[in-house]
Amino acid sequence: MTDWLSYLPTLLQGLQITLTITGAGLLLGLIIALSLTWVLERNIPIVAQLAEGYLLLLTGTPLLVQIFLIYYGPAQFDWIKDSWVWAYLKEPMFCAIIALGMNAGAYTCRLFKGALDGVPKGEMLACHALGMSDWQTLSVKLRHAARRVIPTYSNEVVLVLKGSSLASTISIMDIMGLAQRLNGQTYDTLVIFSLAGGIYLVLNGLLTLLFRIIERRALVFQTQE
Numbered sequence: 001m002t003d004w005l006s007y008l009p010t011l012l013q014g015l016q017i018t019l020t021i022t023g024a025g026l027l028l029g030l031i032i033a034l035s036l037t038w039v040l041e042r043n044i045p046i047v048a049q050l051a052e053g054y055l056l057l058l059t060g061t062p063l064l065v066q067i068f069l070i071y072y073g074p075a076q077f078d079w080i081k082d083s084w085v086w087a088y089l090k091e092p093m094f095c096a097i098i099a100l101g102m103n104a105g106a107y108t109c110r111l112f113k114g115a116l117d118g119v120p121k122g123e124m125l126a127c128h129a130l131g132m133s134d135w136q137t138l139s140v141k142l143r144h145a146a147r148r149v150i151p152t153y154s155n156e157v158v159l160v161l162k163g164s165s166l167a168s169t170i171s172i173m174d175i176m177g178l179a180q181r182l183n184g185q186t187y188d189t190l191v192i193f194s195l196a197g198g199i200y201l202v203l204n205g206l207l208t209l210l211f212r213i214i215e216r217r218a219l220v221f222q223t224q225e
Contacts (some may be wrong), residue, residue: 004191004195005193006197007188007191008184008195010178010182011175011179011182011192011195011196011199012175012199013177013178013180014173014174014175014177014178015175015199017093017172017173017174017175017177018161018164018165018174018175018176018203019091020093021100021164021172021174022029022100022160022161022164023098024097024100024101025096025097025100025101025104025160025163025164026101026104026157026160027101028097028098028100028101028104028105029100029101029102029103029104029105029108029160030104030105030108031105032099032101032102032104032105032108032109033036033104033105033106033108033109033111033112034103034112036051036054036105036106036109037042037053037109037112037113037116039051040052040109040113041113041116051109054106055106055109056111057106058102058103058105058106058107059106059107059110062165063099063100063103064166064169066099066102066103067095067096067099067100067166067167067169067170068169068170070089070095070098070099071089071092071095071096071099071170074086075090075167085103091150091161092167092170092171092172093158093172095170096164096166096170096172100160100163100164103163104156104160104163106161107156107159108153108156111149111152111153111156112145112149113179114149115145115146115148115149115152116145118145118148119144119145119148150211150214150215151211151215153196153211154208154211154212154215157207157211158204158207161200161203161204161207162204162210165200168180175196175199175200176196179192179193179195179196183207197219
């Protein structure tokens with residue numbers, strides 16, 4: 001069996017792409033989640049129903065299917081290929097980020113809305129009794145919800161990182177893409193994919209540790225208020 005250390009430098013070449021897809025997907029997902037949460041919280045007619053439909057569609061279908069639809073789907077329409085947007089949609093990296101961000105946005109919105117709904121109504125009534133404005137009351141609600149959502153959002157971040165490995169299915173040479181290429185060249189399947197899994201495990205461990213530190217600081221800040 002080939003020395004497993006010889007595969008590690010090649011796999012680590014995909015680390016930057018994996019982190020880029022994950023980071024960009026999380027940022028896009030956060031923007032989508034905050035927008036959808038605001039729409040659902042305000043309960044805007046029609047728009048709120050459209051938001052619920054978006055959530056149902058994105059959380060009810062596999063991420064892999066969404067990646068394929070975004071990457072391969074637009075090529076079926078000549079009017080899209082003739083437009084300016086095709087310069088972006090033909091890029092696998094762009095499509096992977098869009099798919100990951102849209103998927104993460106739907107799940108994150110569910111987390112945010114659940115956290116907001118979990119804030120005791122008594123706290124909101126107390127804010128109104130103190131003469132706070134609607135914006136001040138909302139800021140209090142958001143602050144309390146943010147502390148509750150940190151542990152569950154950390155799980156979503158880990159899931160996004162693991163989900164980024166599906167980008168390899170559209171020819172992106174991230175960690176998993178390079179692992180598949182190495183496996184095709186050497187057929188040393190057990191070692192190569194064990195190493196790839198180990199890299200993801202280390203990354204997820206670091207993310208979990210980071211969010212635990214953030215959670216502890218949030219709890220300390222809450223007790224000081």
